[in-house]
Amino acid sequence: MIETQSLTKDYVVGADVVHALADADIRIDAGELVAIMGPSGSGKSTCMNLLGCLDTPSAGSYHFDGVEVSSMSTDQLAAVRNEKIGFVFQSFNLLGRTSALHNVEMPLIYGNTPARDRRPRAVAALSAVGLADRMDHTPAQLSGGQMQRVAIARALVNDPALLLADEPTGALDTRTGLEIMALFQKLNGTGITVVLVTHEPEVARFAQRILRFRDGRLVSDQGQTPE
Amino acid sequence: MIETQSLTKDYVVGADVVHALADADIRIDAGELVAIMGPSGSGKSTCMNLLGCLDTPSAGSYHFDGVEVSSMSTDQLAAVRNEKIGFVFQSFNLLGRTSALHNVEMPLIYGNTPARDRRPRAVAALSAVGLADRMDHTPAQLSGGQMQRVAIARALVNDPALLLADEPTGALDTRTGLEIMALFQKLNGTGITVVLVTHEPEVARFAQRILRFRDGRLVSDQGQTPE
Numbered sequence: 001m002i003e004t005q006s007l008t009k010d011y012v013v014g015a016d017v018v019h020a021l022a023d024a025d026i027r028i029d030a031g032e033l034v035a036i037m038g039p040s041g042s043g044k045s046t047c048m049n050l051l052g053c054l055d056t057p058s059a060g061s062y063h064f065d066g067v068e069v070s071s072m073s074t075d076q077l078a079a080v081r082n083e084k085i086g087f088v089f090q091s092f093n094l095l096g097r098t099s100a101l102h103n104v105e106m107p108l109i110y111g112n113t114p115a116r117d118r119r120p121r122a123v124a125a126l127s128a129v130g131l132a133d134r135m136d137h138t139p140a141q142l143s144g145g146q147m148q149r150v151a152i153a154r155a156l157v158n159d160p161a162l163l164l165a166d167e168p169t170g171a172l173d174t175r176t177g178l179e180i181m182a183l184f185q186k187l188n189g190t191g192i193t194v195v196l197v198t199h200e201p202e203v204a205r206f207a208q209r210i211l212r213f214r215d216g217r218l219v220s221d222q223g224q225t226p227e
Numbered sequence: 228m229i230e231t232q233s234l235t236k237d238y239v240v241g242a243d244v245v246h247a248l249a250d251a252d253i254r255i256d257a258g259e260l261v262a263i264m265g266p267s268g269s270g271k272s273t274c275m276n277l278l279g280c281l282d283t284p285s286a287g288s289y290h291f292d293g294v295e296v297s298s299m300s301t302d303q304l305a306a307v308r309n310e311k312i313g314f315v316f317q318s319f320n321l322l323g324r325t326s327a328l329h330n331v332e333m334p335l336i337y338g339n340t341p342a343r344d345r346r347p348r349a350v351a352a353l354s355a356v357g358l359a360d361r362m363d364h365t366p367a368q369l370s371g372g373q374m375q376r377v378a379i380a381r382a383l384v385n386d387p388a389l390l391l392a393d394e395p396t397g398a399l400d401t402r403t404g405l406e407i408m409a410l411f412q413k414l415n416g417t418g419i420t421v422v423l424v425t426h427e428p429e430v431a432r433f434a435q436r437i438l439r440f441r442d443g444r445l446v447s448d449q450g451q452t453p454e
């Protein structure tokens with residue numbers, strides 16, 4: 001499903017070049033559950049943004065479902081992002097002026113889901129993350145962990161084939177975090193590919209494989225027996 | 228230093244009342260290092276915002292350094308927040324259009340630090356959190372954990388007597404998180420009072436005392452031997 005070769009991303013800041021990601025070769029097959037770990041600033045979110053077709057690499061190639069992403073048109077990319085990928089952002093990126101429910105409905109609106117189906121599907125996604133009683137709150141009326149869970153519900157509402165989650169339990173207490181991991185494991189059991197960035201060993205142990213980054217480079221790729 | 232009685236905060240959302248914090252009696256003496264824990268949505272950030280004089284309670288009282296906070300004028304509150312309290316927000320609250328360095332200088336500007344002293348003090352604070360080489364980046368040019376550390380540096384730059392940190396290691400890998408906790412422990416050793424919200428047991432073990440919240444109520448207050 002995911003195949004990158006020498007994937008590279010550089011940023012220019014003033015007179016400096018930041019090598020945020022350098023020469024990453026990553027292969028993830030459909031149905032895998034993979035964890036990405038590494039120190040702060042080591043390139044994890046940069047990598048995730050490239051895998052999610054939210055950004056373009058400076059060099060190297062990325063084949064998603066067999067198609068080279070750089071050859072896709074703007075419309076094709078938008079369709080892939082909406083229909084095939086669910087993305088949980090490290091800083092949530094919720095719409096500030098609208099309710100949790102409407103935030104979760106957004107991917108359904110973009111994907112042309114019939115209007116009568118949107119609310120029940122959004123309510124189901126919010127219930128799955130324990131927020132049925134917070135549907136009408138705006139982000140400013142939610143706790144940090146509640147905002148994170150709205151972002152998770154929004155990523156799942158369109159039944160994506162690939163879930164990319166950047167630190168999805170970072171703002172959650174241990175028990176709520178484990179409930180979310182149980183949900184991800186259940187979705188993975190139905191065939192959804194899950195790639196998640198985490199710094200918590202408690203979360204990484206659910207994965208079948210751990211990719212470790214350091215200073216923009218992929219330094220190890222180890223299988224493990226998930227718990 | 229901190230003394231609350233029946234501290235209560237309610238929010239009205241549509242036809243509902245959310246009892247975000249109910250009847251909290253909290254006493255924290257100068258020089259303590261206290262951890263606050265509890266499930267997502269249990270009232271931790273609500274409590275921190277009240278302790279940081281960023282919000283006013285619906286009922287109950289809060290004495291900070293012997294003065295009832297509700298009796299302070301707007302100017303007195305602003306002075307307390309700037310001179311005595313350093314606050315690390317759960318969602319960082321950095322100024323998006325300006326550099327890390329300028330973000331950290333803001334409390335010095337508000338506090339009338341002489342212009343020639345601001346840059347060296349801000350640089351020192353950023354170096355203490357490992358970000359000397361990211362001073363000129365704006366928040367959009369920083370990783371999640373780097374933004375969190377800019378927020379920490381900003382909270383420390385004015386040498387506050389009280390540090391309130393809401394999930395200060397939430398976006399950090401384990402090792403960087405331990406470096407930040409070592410920094411907090413060192414500051415606490417010089418007499419700074421530290422109150423931090425965390426969901427990570429690895430972080431809570433640095434505290435001398437743990438306050439636990441559930442459904443807006445303080446349910447336990449236990450001393451422990453810090454490591």
Ligand SMILES: Nc1ncnc2c1ncn2[C@@H]1O[C@H](COP(=O)(O)OP(=O)(O)OP(=O)(O)O)[C@@H](O)[C@H]1O
Pocket residue numbers: 134137140141142143144145146171172173238239240245246247265266267268269270271272273274317
């Ligand atoms: N401005 C607001 N309006 C309405 N409800 C609010 C508001 N702010 C917080 N709440 C509600 O109050 C409760 C407590 O929120 P708070 O942010 O204190 O939780 P928390 O313990 O910090 O959670 P987390 O660990 O997820 O950050 C939550 O259920 C939240 O939905």
Ligand SMILES: Nc1ncnc2c1ncn2[C@@H]1O[C@H](COP(=O)(O)OP(=O)(O)OP(=O)(O)O)[C@@H](O)[C@H]1O
Pocket residue numbers: 011012013018019020038039040041042043044045046047090361364367368369370371372373398399400
């Ligand atoms: N838009 C940008 N412009 C310049 N530099 C950037 C930009 N985005 C990221 N960087 C830099 O690239 C490096 C990698 O950033 P990235 O966000 O991928 O790290 P990360 O591994 O996700 O870190 P964290 O665990 O702290 O979230 C960092 O050092 C960061 O400062």
Ligand SMILES: [Mg+2]
Pocket residue numbers: 044045046090166370371372
């Ligand atoms: Mg990141």
Ligand SMILES: [Mg+2]
Pocket residue numbers: 143144145271272273317393
């Ligand atoms: Mg909170």
